[in-house]
Amino acid sequence: MKLRSKIFISILLVSLTTLTISSYYLINRNHIDNIMREKDRSLNEFTFLVNTLDNGINAQSKKEELRPLFLRYLEYYKTRDIILMIYDDKEPYAVNFSEVDLKYYEHLFTVQEGTRQLQVIEIENKHYFFVSGKLTKSSNFNIIYARDISTLYKLKSQSIYLSLLIATTSTLLLGFLSYLYSKWITRPIEMLNQNAKEISEGNYSVRNIPSKDEFRTLGNAFNQMAEAIETHTAQLEEKAKDLQEFIDNLSHEMNTPLTSIQGYSEFLIKANASLDQKQRAAQNIHVEAKRMKDIYTKLIQLTLTRVHEPDLSTVMITDLFHELEERFIFQLDIQDIFLEKVIEIDQMTLDYTLILMLLSNLIKNSIQALPNGGTIVIKSYQHNENPVLEVSDNGYGIPKDKIDAIMIPFYRVDKSRSRKTGGAGLGLSICKSIANLHHADIVIQSDEGQGTKIQIIFYKTVTTS
Amino acid sequence: MAHILIVEDEKTISDLILMNLEMVGHTVVQAFDSMEALSATNDHHFDLCLLDIMLPGLDGFQLIDSFNKLSIPVIFLTAKDSLTDRVKGLNQGAEDYITKPFETLELLARIEVVMRRFGKPNATFVYKEVEFSPTERTVRKGGQIINLTAQEYALLEVLIQNRNLALSRDKLLEVAWGYDYIGETRTVDMHIQRLRKKLDWEDVIKTVYKYGYRLEVS
Numbered sequence: 001m002k003l004r005s006k007i008f009i010s011i012l013l014v015s016l017t018t019l020t021i022s023s024y025y026l027i028n029r030n031h032i033d034n035i036m037r038e039k040d041r042s043l044n045e046f047t048f049l050v051n052t053l054d055n056g057i058n059a060q061s062k063k064e065e066l067r068p069l070f071l072r073y074l075e076y077y078k079t080r081d082i083i084l085m086i087y088d089d090k091e092p093y094a095v096n097f098s099e100v101d102l103k104y105y106e107h108l109f110t111v112q113e114g115t116r117q118l119q120v121i122e123i124e125n126k127h128y129f130f131v132s133g134k135l136t137k138s139s140n141f142n143i144i145y146a147r148d149i150s151t152l153y154k155l156k157s158q159s160i161y162l163s164l165l166i167a168t169t170s171t172l173l174l175g176f177l178s179y180l181y182s183k184w185i186t187r188p189i190e191m192l193n194q195n196a197k198e199i200s201e202g203n204y205s206v207r208n209i210p211s212k213d214e215f216r217t218l219g220n221a222f223n224q225m226a227e228a229i230e231t232h233t234a235q236l237e238e239k240a241k242d243l244q245e246f247i248d249n250l251s252h253e254m255n256t257p258l259t260s261i262q263g264y265s266e267f268l269i270k271a272n273a274s275l276d277q278k279q280r281a282a283q284n285i286h287v288e289a290k291r292m293k294d295i296y297t298k299l300i301q302l303t304l305t306r307v308h309e310p311d312l313s314t315v316m317i318t319d320l321f322h323e324l325e326e327r328f329i330f331q332l333d334i335q336d337i338f339l340e341k342v343i344e345i346d347q348m349t350l351d352y353t354l355i356l357m358l359l360s361n362l363i364k365n366s367i368q369a370l371p372n373g374g375t376i377v378i379k380s381y382q383h384n385e386n387p388v389l390e391v392s393d394n395g396y397g398i399p400k401d402k403i404d405a406i407m408i409p410f411y412r413v414d415k416s417r418s419r420k421t422g423g424a425g426l427g428l429s430i431c432k433s434i435a436n437l438h439h440a441d442i443v444i445q446s447d448e449g450q451g452t453k454i455q456i457i458f459y460k461t462v463t464t465s
Numbered sequence: 466m467a468h469i470l471i472v473e474d475e476k477t478i479s480d481l482i483l484m485n486l487e488m489v490g491h492t493v494v495q496a497f498d499s500m501e502a503l504s505a506t507n508d509h510h511f512d513l514c515l516l517d518i519m520l521p522g523l524d525g526f527q528l529i530d531s532f533n534k535l536s537i538p539v540i541f542l543t544a545k546d547s548l549t550d551r552v553k554g555l556n557q558g559a560e561d562y563i564t565k566p567f568e569t570l571e572l573l574a575r576i577e578v579v580m581r582r583f584g585k586p587n588a589t590f591v592y593k594e595v596e597f598s599p600t601e602r603t604v605r606k607g608g609q610i611i612n613l614t615a616q617e618y619a620l621l622e623v624l625i626q627n628r629n630l631a632l633s634r635d636k637l638l639e640v641a642w643g644y645d646y647i648g649e650t651r652t653v654d655m656h657i658q659r660l661r662k663k664l665d666w667e668d669v670i671k672t673v674y675k676y677g678y679r680l681e682v683s
Binding site: 252255256258259260262263264266267269270271272273277280281284287288 | 484
């Protein structure tokens with residue numbers, strides 16, 4: 001059952017029951033009060049009558065002489081619609097209404113002297129309040145007094161009828177109002193329901209806030225949830241897009257060496273080639289296989305740096321820079337590049353192997369940017385409390401609009417991915433991963449034609465001497 | 466044979482295509498970027514261009530207009546294998562679209578198709594007194610016409626088009642007999658033997674051990 005119907009029915013049920021019970025109680029109470037009042041009145045009148053009659057009777061009076069007296073009273077009460085019957089024992093002696101059947105009140109004759117018998121008797125749809133008693137001075141006479149109280153019963157039934165009418169009308173009115181009310185009170189639920197439906201259909205941006213009550217809190221919580229879902233979905237989509245791009249790039253990167261290897265091996269198998277041609281084909285297969293291995297190694301490194309916990313230790317910067325120089329000395333010599341080392345901080349806490357890998361990648365990039373000689377500076381220093389490692393060169397530089405993109409795996413500034421200027425485009429991605437592991441930021445400043453400066457700023461591992 | 470321009474920035478792949486094309490008798494010029502490609506068209510007249518899409522400078526999609534203006538048919542040869550790129554390439558007027566990695570024989574066959582479409586069938590092929598004339602569909606030895614069945618002719622044509630390259634028996638069945646031909650590789654052997662006998666080419670059509678046959682031309 002809907003909440004709205006529940007509210008509607010319970011309001012209706014409660015109000016109907018209260019109304020019925022209370023009006024029934026009131027009507028009944030009123031009716032009893034009225035009857036008691038009639039009782040008092042009748043009793044008073046009866047006593048008064050008996051006393052008057054008693055006063056008019058002498059002890060010596062004969063029965064027959066009493067009749068005119070009785071009849072006078074009977075006449076008087078008749079004008080007031082009150083039945084008065086005087087019985088000599090059980091024989092009617094004087095009555096003012098003759099049509100009342102004896103059987104209804106016969107039992108009232110048993111009344112004792114000095115007492116009164118009271119009873120409400122229904123005769124032919126009319127209610128009478130009967131009082132019986134005996135005259136004190138002539139105890140043979142039974143006096144029966146009956147007052148018509150039908151109006152009271154009529155009043156009661158009229159009241160019941162009226163109250164039923166009122167109950168029915170008010171129930172209808174209440175029903176209508178409670179329908180509107182329940183609709184109004186469940187409106188926020190409807191609204192939230194609608195929102196939930198919209199969200200389930202993928203529309204995360206519908207944000208209706210319900211009225212200012214408890215539902216507002218719920219609505220706010222609901223909106224927070226929707227917002228969180230929206231953000232997470234967006235993040236997931238972004239990640240999926242990045243991953244797809246990564247895979248696309250990877251497949252392209254693998255495709256070129258694979259094409260070569262497949263093509264040259266096919267050539268070796270099928271072609272009626274000269275020894276020189278065969279030599280060249282084998283040479284190219286070898287180069288391309290090495291290239292694939294290079295990409296593979298880089299990918300493994302990238303994966304490792306993404307899941308690896310850094311093995312932190314205190315590293316002497318002189319050692320680190322020295323090993324870097326050793327690594328590249330041959331290449332630096334050939335291209336006539338001067339490597340300058342500036343050490344302002346002696347020690348840092350970092351993962352030696354990973355940072356070596358990072359700096360090697362940066363130096364490799366710098367060497368590629370300096371085909372005709374130049375200077376590469378590697379530097380350790382303090383900046384705003386944070387230790388910084390820096391690699392700078394005075395080579396080609398990176399175009400302004402490309403700087404943001406160069407950290408993306410496989411991205412190369414040269415759109416054609418020509419191999420003349422460099423590897424797979426994974427170097428800086430690896431650097432970024434390594435920096436992330438050290439809670440470090442990589443900041444790139446570059447001017448085309450002027451050179452590139454790359455800073456690795458360490459935020460957490462602050463150890464200096 | 467055709468004079469072909471290869472526009473491809475990967476040197477190894479460019480060399481691979483060059484070696485294969487020269488092997489079957491085409492002449493080739495290599496260009497490694499868009500500038501080289503454009504300047505090559507000034508110096509040579511090309512029958513066909515094999516064009517990579519991702520190039521330094523102008524890319525293949527931008528370059529193809531220049532080739533269209535010079536009426537040089539273009540075959541895209543690229544790693545971009547998405548349907549949108551394919552449609553884009555063909556819409557821009559390319560004759561064909563081949564994705565890497567590709568098979569040499571397929572590349573040669575598609576080049577053949579494009580050349581034929583442009584009315585440049587193979588020139589008459591002459592070797593060791595045998596004269597193969599595609600325009601007349603005749604084969605002569607020492608001036609005398611040699612009677613060949615249609616099947617023998619088709620087989621000879623495939624061998625000549627892919628000369629110096631080994632063709633497997635299955636490949637020969639597929640190309641010379643047709644894709645739907647269900648036969649045994651023995652059929653190929655029998656036809657080869659007949660060809661050798663009719664042309665007296667015992668030492669020209671070489672058997673490649675456990676693989677197939679190769680027409681060897683020095």
